[in-house]
Amino acid sequence: MKKMIKAFAIALLLPVTAFAAGGGATYPHDGMSADHGNKSSLQRGARNFVNYCMGCHGASYMRYNRLAADLGIPEDLAVDNLIFRVNEKGEREKVGSLMRTSMTPDFGKQVFGVTPPDLSLIARSRGVDWLYNYLRGFHQDESRPLGFDNSVFKGVGMPHVLWELEGVKKAVYDEAGTHVVGFETVTEGTLSKMEYDSFVYDLVNFLDYLGEPYKADRQRVGVYILIFLFLFGIVAYALKAEYWRDVK
Ligand code: HEC
Incomplete structure (x- = not known):
């Protein structure tokens, strides 16, 4: 789980660093x-x-x-x-x-x-x-x-x-x-x-x-999809933990 959080944090920060490198010559x-x-x-x-x-x-x-x-x-x-x-x-x-x-x-x-x-x-x-x-x-x-x-x-x-x-x-x-x-x-x-x-x-x-x-629509809908995937990810993770509890 810790690894997952770390990967998620890096993914979030990537665009910021890319943007910071964009300056320079006019x-x-x-x-x-x-x-x-x-x-x-x-x-x-x-x-x-x-x-x-x-x-x-x-x-x-x-x-x-x-x-x-x-x-x-x-x-x-x-x-x-x-x-x-x-x-x-x-x-x-x-x-x-x-x-x-x-x-x-x-x-x-x-x-x-x-x-x-x-x-x-x-x-x-x-x-x-x-x-x-x-x-x-x-x-x-x-x-x-x-x-x-x-x-x-x-x-x-x-x-x-x-x-x-x-x-x-x-x-x-x-x-x-x-x-x-x-x-x-x-x-x-x-x-x-x-x-x-x-x-x-x-x-x-x-x-x-x-x-x-339709790009504006695509991006608007995309946000909802990401939120859904995130919430669904929590449910899926909880389910997986439940299934594997007895096996471990
Ligand atoms: C007086 C005519 C004329 C006007 C007005 C004009 N263009 Fe052009 N444009 C051309 C011609 C001719 C070419 C083809 C240039 C070539 O291939 O060498 C061209 C090529 C282009 C290209 C490159 C296309 C490629 O090959 O990738 C772009 C982008 C472009 N124009 C944008 C604009 C924009 C934006 C405007 C308005 C501000 C504009 N043009 C106004 C004549 C015009």
Whole structure:
């Protein structure tokens, strides 16, 4: 029993020590934790996404009304603030429509050399840390056609669409000159560094929600299941002790 308690205590403490090790260099940043319980962050993320990303990227596994319901946005507000796309018939998309982009794949390929991918599952494939670093990783590079490169996605085809908010920055490399470890401001943006980081946090939190909309439910139910297993464990242990009492 003593051993069991010790193992349990270690399991409880592990995440704390892992978190403590997460500090250090300013870029790249590891340890971003998405929080689907933070509805206002997700709402801001949704607003940022439809305003700054949906011109090129779709989220075509999600419908506007599902999004509104999950994020606690009244449907009329969602219609006014989130739906801008006009469909093939020339009508504004309905609240039950999928969140598709207006850019056709061919047009995207022609202009950027690559079709901007659908972002529904991007948080699943790239992970939140990568996305957080990617959206904070655009830096000036005159050798690139668009004048920018990205420190986690070298030779990226996407323009730095948030430059007005973030401003323009130059990369600072490590001693070997291969890895970006920080940035120097060239021109200021309309947001401060902290405001920009939290803008990106909300956006990535939202992308994480898109990748797994039921995560909040899963985590809520998970707590009950763990409590149940713990209580059941006590019962099972007591039963085992009872059965083996005569054998020993
Ligand atoms: C002007 C068009 C445009 C806009 C607006 C735009 N992107 Fe992109 N994005 C692209 C293109 C093109 C690529 C493909 C880049 C490549 O593969 O080289 C891309 C790639 C990406 C990728 C990497 C996908 C991968 O391959 O893993 C992510 C993540 C991404 N965009 C997120 C965003 C987010 C978030 C926004 C909104 C802030 C946004 N994009 C706005 C054009 C755009």
